[in-house]
Amino acid sequence: MHPDRLRAETPGTDHVLHFNNAGAALPPQPVLDAQITYLEREATIGGYEAAAEAEGQLHRTYESIARMLGCDTDEVALVENATRAWDMAFYGLPFDSGDRILTSASAYASNHIACLQVAERTGATVDVLPHDEHGRVDTGALRSRMDDDVALIALTHVPTNGGLVNPAQEVGAVADDADVPFLLDACQSAGQMPLPVDELGCTMLSATGRKYLRGPRGTGFLYVQDDWIERIEPPLLDLHAATWTAPDAYEIHPDARRFENWESHVAGQVALGVAVDYALDQGLDAIFDRNRHLARTLRTGLADVAGVTVHDQGDVRCGITTFSAEQKDASTIQAGLRERDVNTAVSPPSSTRLDAEARALPELVRASVHYYNTEAEVDRFVGALRSVLRA
Structure with a gap:
């Protein structure tokens, strides 16, 4: 994959850090x-x-x-x-x-x-x-x-x-x-x-x-x-x-x-x-490999943020990462990230009620990467999250 070319063909990457691809991805x-x-x-x-x-x-x-x-x-x-x-x-x-x-x-x-x-x-x-x-x-x-x-x-x-x-x-x-x-x-x-x-x-x-x-x-x-x-x-x-x-x-x-x-x-x-x-x-196998790499990098970064819990499951995982934080609820975190031009979504318990109740999940922040995202954006995301939680 060639992230620079992919990003050049994706106008939205000039304006936002888009980690809401499981909601609606940026079109090329x-x-x-x-x-x-x-x-x-x-x-x-x-x-x-x-x-x-x-x-x-x-x-x-x-x-x-x-x-x-x-x-x-x-x-x-x-x-x-x-x-x-x-x-x-x-x-x-x-x-x-x-x-x-x-x-x-x-x-x-x-x-x-x-x-x-x-x-x-x-x-x-x-x-x-x-x-x-x-x-x-x-x-x-x-x-x-x-x-x-x-x-x-x-x-x-x-x-x-x-x-x-x-x-x-x-x-x-x-x-x-x-x-x-x-x-x-x-x-x-x-x-x-x-x-x-x-x-x-x-x-x-x-x-x-x-x-x-x-x-x-x-x-x-x-x-x-x-x-x-x-x-x-x-x-x-x-x-x-x-x-x-x-x-x-x-x-x-x-x-x-x-x-x-x-x-x-x-x-x-x-x-x-x-x-x-x-x-x-791009190749669907290559996309899947890239997404899993970016998501693993994101989960590793989130593990170092105090108060944050990642709630992902599966022996095979994809580009979706969900987490909560002790300091603030998911909607507040989403709004704070949006103020910093970072897009995420909120996953409420009502969207997957059986799973949410079985695992006692709170409202979650959903950060979903895609192949045109970069490792630098993952680092920026983690930094923006730290800023939101401190604010």
Whole structure:
């Protein structure tokens, strides 16, 4: 990797120290150019006309995502965000009374709320799997709980807090052995590490563009394995997802386009394809190595700051680091860092309630690095934190 070149292509690095990449990463110039160019074209010739003109670019976005995942373009849907992608798959599954949904304590709030809602509606139950000694979902416990009532395994690949990378490939192997659908939330792993869906064994995968892929906000995508597409009926349909074939009949799209809708953020989708290509050009293995190196350096620096506790888990960790401090609460620390042009996020217990309550976690500061960050920025971050805690 060449940090100087990467930073030269990332205008935001001239203005902020950005350690909020798990929230929304700074986009590179080619992504900005693609989005702005499309918007200018839309303003010049009209929205419908610009979309028709960009049909080839949109097709390349499908191709780029398919190349990243190792799947076919017909297995990819472009949607507004990761939550909508996850919902379109989850709510399309035919749950019934007695069905069991297996999930983990590190599940993200939006996903777990959806599980609870479906359980209330259908009589299904939500079974939370225990963690192993590293904080990962316990795959041994998962295998022991598999039976004919299990209707879905839902896993958050990289939780919103704690640096953990869950063993998606091991979970996928269990799901495959039992012929049970496996829904992987890759919201914070897409763009940060390789995601070969055949190796991961996931039936469905949801992700966003704005985080580690460095794409625009308001973009996301859903992968659904080919032989499962027609077994999942989308909870919402329109004239894009289906065709009105007779006054009292319609046909749902046979491919993953059934999970899309007609109105979309075309400028964002064009730029998303550019963002995916940019990540692939850097190499997802190289990005993951770089992120883990920077995060390890950050955790080492934080360990030397009096009163600070790092709360990360996992034998494999990513670019997310979460911590608390005895001196000040997380929101105060975040605000103090922002005054010093340092961006972080706050991870409240409500975002991962099961994990937070099990570990008695307070509100956490989340500092998430990415490959365009530098070791010098890590040092600057630790210095800024010391200043905030002394103030």
